[in-house]
Amino acid sequence: xxxxxxxxxxxxxxxxxxxxxxxxxxxxxxxxxxxxxxxxxxxxxxxxxxxxxxxxxxxxxxxxxxxxxxxxxxxxxxxxxxxxxxxxxxxxxxxxxxxxxxxxxxxxxxxxxxxxxxxxxxxxxxxxxxxxxxxxxxxxxxxxxxxxxxxxxxxxxxxxxxxxxxxxxxxxxxxxxxxxxxxxxxxxxxxxxxxxxxxxxxxxxxxxxxxxxxxxxxxxxxxxxxxxxxxxxxxxxxxxxxxxxxxxxxxxxxxxxxxxxxxxxxxxxxxxxxxxxxxxxxxxxxxxxxxxxxxxxxxxxxxxxxxxxxxxxxxxxxxxxxxxxxxxxxxxxxxxxxxxxxxxxxxxxxxxxxxxxxxxxxxxxxxxxxxxxx
Amino acid sequence: xxxxxxxxxxxxxxxxxxxxxxxxxxxxxxxxxxxxxxxxxxxxxxxxxxxxxxxxxxxxxxxxxxxxxxxxxxxxxxxxxxxxxxxxxxxxxxxxxxxxxxxxxxxxxxxxxxxxxxxxxxxxxxxxxxxxxxxxxxxxxxxxxxxxxxxxxxxxxxxxxxxxxxxxxxxxxxxxxxxxxxxxxxxxxxxxxxxxxxxxxxxxxxxxxxxxxxxxxxxxxxxxxxxxxxxxxxxxxxxxxxxxxxxxxxxxxxxxxxxxxxxxxxxxxxxxxxxxxxxxxxxxxxxxxxxxxxxxxxxxxxxxxxxxxxxxxxxxxxxxxxxxxxxxxxxxxxxxxxx
Numbered sequence: 001x002x003x004x005x006x007x008x009x010x011x012x013x014x015x016x017x018x019x020x021x022x023x024x025x026x027x028x029x030x031x032x033x034x035x036x037x038x039x040x041x042x043x044x045x046x047x048x049x050x051x052x053x054x055x056x057x058x059x060x061x062x063x064x065x066x067x068x069x070x071x072x073x074x075x076x077x078x079x080x081x082x083x084x085x086x087x088x089x090x091x092x093x094x095x096x097x098x099x100x101x102x103x104x105x106x107x108x109x110x111x112x113x114x115x116x117x118x119x120x121x122x123x124x125x126x127x128x129x130x131x132x133x134x135x136x137x138x139x140x141x142x143x144x145x146x147x148x149x150x151x152x153x154x155x156x157x158x159x160x161x162x163x164x165x166x167x168x169x170x171x172x173x174x175x176x177x178x179x180x181x182x183x184x185x186x187x188x189x190x191x192x193x194x195x196x197x198x199x200x201x202x203x204x205x206x207x208x209x210x211x212x213x214x215x216x217x218x219x220x221x222x223x224x225x226x227x228x229x230x231x232x233x234x235x236x237x238x239x240x241x242x243x244x245x246x247x248x249x250x251x252x253x254x255x256x257x258x259x260x261x262x263x264x265x266x267x268x269x270x271x272x273x274x275x276x277x278x279x280x281x282x283x284x285x286x287x288x289x290x291x292x293x294x295x296x297x298x299x300x301x302x303x304x305x306x307x308x309x310x311x312x313x314x315x316x317x318x319x320x321x322x323x324x325x326x327x328x329x330x331x332x333x334x335x336x337x338x339x340x341x342x343x344x345x346x347x348x349x350x351x352x353x354x355x356x357x358x359x360x361x362x363x364x365x366x367x368x369x370x371x372x373x374x
Numbered sequence: 375x376x377x378x379x380x381x382x383x384x385x386x387x388x389x390x391x392x393x394x395x396x397x398x399x400x401x402x403x404x405x406x407x408x409x410x411x412x413x414x415x416x417x418x419x420x421x422x423x424x425x426x427x428x429x430x431x432x433x434x435x436x437x438x439x440x441x442x443x444x445x446x447x448x449x450x451x452x453x454x455x456x457x458x459x460x461x462x463x464x465x466x467x468x469x470x471x472x473x474x475x476x477x478x479x480x481x482x483x484x485x486x487x488x489x490x491x492x493x494x495x496x497x498x499x500x501x502x503x504x505x506x507x508x509x510x511x512x513x514x515x516x517x518x519x520x521x522x523x524x525x526x527x528x529x530x531x532x533x534x535x536x537x538x539x540x541x542x543x544x545x546x547x548x549x550x551x552x553x554x555x556x557x558x559x560x561x562x563x564x565x566x567x568x569x570x571x572x573x574x575x576x577x578x579x580x581x582x583x584x585x586x587x588x589x590x591x592x593x594x595x596x597x598x599x600x601x602x603x604x605x606x607x608x609x610x611x612x613x614x615x616x617x618x619x620x621x622x623x624x625x626x627x628x629x630x631x632x633x634x635x636x637x638x639x640x641x642x643x644x645x646x647x648x649x650x651x652x653x654x655x656x657x658x659x660x661x662x663x664x665x666x667x668x669x670x671x672x673x674x675x676x677x678x679x680x681x682x683x684x685x686x687x688x689x690x691x692x693x694x695x696x697x698x699x700x701x702x703x704x705x706x707x708x709x710x711x712x713x
Binding site (some may be wrong): 051054078082084094281285286287315319322327 | 427429432458460469478533623625627658666667
């Protein structure tokens with residue numbers, strides 16, 4: 001079914017990139033990773049996307065077009081059943097590519113809610129009919145890599161406010177990611193993972209007694225892809241804030257793909273977040289909308305100083321979430337800074353707002369501590 | 375009876391969003407359960423302003439209008455009826471903002487106002503959730519349980535798309551009808567021009583945008599004055615538009631209203647008597663941003679010569695700018711006729 005010379009590309013989304021690449025390459029698929037999201041990607045994507053589409057759709061399209069120029073002829077994309085727009089991205093993107101005369105085939109992985117046939121067909125299609133055993137092995141390989149990569153970043157978020165030399169944590173992470181990129185077997189991934197974590201742990205740090213703690217939550221694409229959120233988590237770290245990222249790809253997989261009994265059950269499991277959100281949003285409104293409300297409450301309960309909420313402009317679930325967050329913020333006394341981002345957002349504007357936000361949290365924290373101490 | 379009616383509970387029903395689909399059924403449902411439905415008046419500039427102030431900036435205009443209606447009603451009544459319409463047909467849903475609407479409204483109105491938001495979910499085909507909806511309202515009005523089933527049945531009947539075979543029922547009777555052409559009056563077979571020789575133009579969009587003259591700056595009236603006769607998605611039976619959408623799109627749409635307007639657009643572009651297509655979208659509307667883009671691309675392939683205009687509305691839309699665009703469009707349609 002698949003032509004012999006298929007060159008497969010896929011949308012960029014933070015840690016998903018090395019993981020998809022590992023899985024596909026392990027199956028012998030020729031992969032072309034789109035170049036990092038830059039001004040050219042944004043401009044291509046925006047020019048050819050529907051004006052009011054949400055930002056991820058535009059970035060995806062920019063990725064495809066840049067990959068097509070470099071020789072990719074097949075796009076691997078996910079589908080969905082709504083009500084969030086993501087489920088219909090592939091349909092719109094396919095028609096845009098067709099009207100542009102770009103010869104790219106789209107293989108869409110639809111969730112198996114109406115039977116497994118379609119999904120199995122798509123997987124067979126893109127892997128060239130490799131046996132399930134090989135696919136399972138490749139997926140486990142990718143999963144292992146993803147866990148190391150997410151752990152690495154989580155540790156980085158914790159260390160950044162403590163680093164002795166600004167930028168040394170990000171540098172160590174970049175090095176560890178490069179090692180991880182080259183690892184192609186289970187033992188190599190374990191080795192690269194341990195080496196990476198050790199390298200990061202050896203970055204010289206200062207002791208700080210009581211850093212400002214900020215949760216970063218939001219729509220998954222905007223949280224995971226540093227090129228579209230303008231390195232929000234890193235910027236917060238450099239401003240001296242300890243960041244806890246509330247959304248991870250590994251977490252998403254655990255919540256949505258793992259079979260029921262293996263799903264997380266802790267305080268920040270989706271089941272618990274939905275329960276916490278219920279007084280404000282008592283129904284899943286698609287995407288991460290309801291979960292972000294629950295997450296803000298959960299972070300407030302754990303004594304976090306503030307929350308940064310990232311969402312694409314016009315994102316429907318996050319509009320509902322933001323409406324509720326106004327009230328949650330008041331009820332739980334936790335400042336929430338929302339960024340609705342699209343191609344018009346500027347890095348300097350974001351930096352200024354983050355600086356002001358961290359200043360506010362720091363001052364507020366000291367005031368409160370002084371108040372409770374006396 | 376007189377004594378009872380004096381103590382009957384007044385329940386506010388905002389004339390916004392899905393009211394334009396299911397309003398009459400909601401009012402009947404409330405009446406059966408012993409409540410007095412108080413439906414808000416037409417959308418006014420003052421209501422829109424009030425909604426803009428209360429809603430999130432990023433929300434779409436129709437949601438802001440709904441805020442305005444709810445806040446106005448909240449001045450008068452203690453109860454608001456804002457059902458959570460999840461699904462009215464299998465495998466299709468409302469947009470996320472409509473799913474979250476009861477929560478957003480509850481956070482916006484004063485605490486004394488109780489928002490009744492029963493779940494309407496017919497995605498699995500059973501009307502079981504509607505009996506629960508009746509129970510919720512009855513808890514306020516004290517209606518005897520004997521009436522619950524009848525109320526639930528009325529709600530099912532009025533909302534289940536599969537049962538709405540008569541075009542326009544529920545929806546079309548709501549708006550102040552000026553230029554709308556009921557299907558019965560459209561020439562059979564849909565060929566040729568409207569009976570009166572005016573050019574026939576398809577107008578697609580969500581019913582709450584098309585039929586709310588206060589929100590859309592009297593768009594239908596303006597198009598009518600320009601000598602155009604209008605055909606809207608409500609002029610086709612739901613089954614008809616669903617089937618047409620299925621033929622047009624390679625993957626079924628999971629938004630009910632999107633499905634309807636994509637199907638209507640397909641039927642309109644198949645109809646040689648339709649001489650132009652106007653699509654009305656709200657700025658920031660998620661489904662519109664996807665569905666209308668596809669409609670424009672796919673109908674262009676079917677009928678490359680069909681004039682198509684996308685109007686995007688928000689609270690900043692000016693009447694003069696709108697009129698200029700409509701005039702240009704009408705000129706184009708008329709010129710193509712003579713050419």
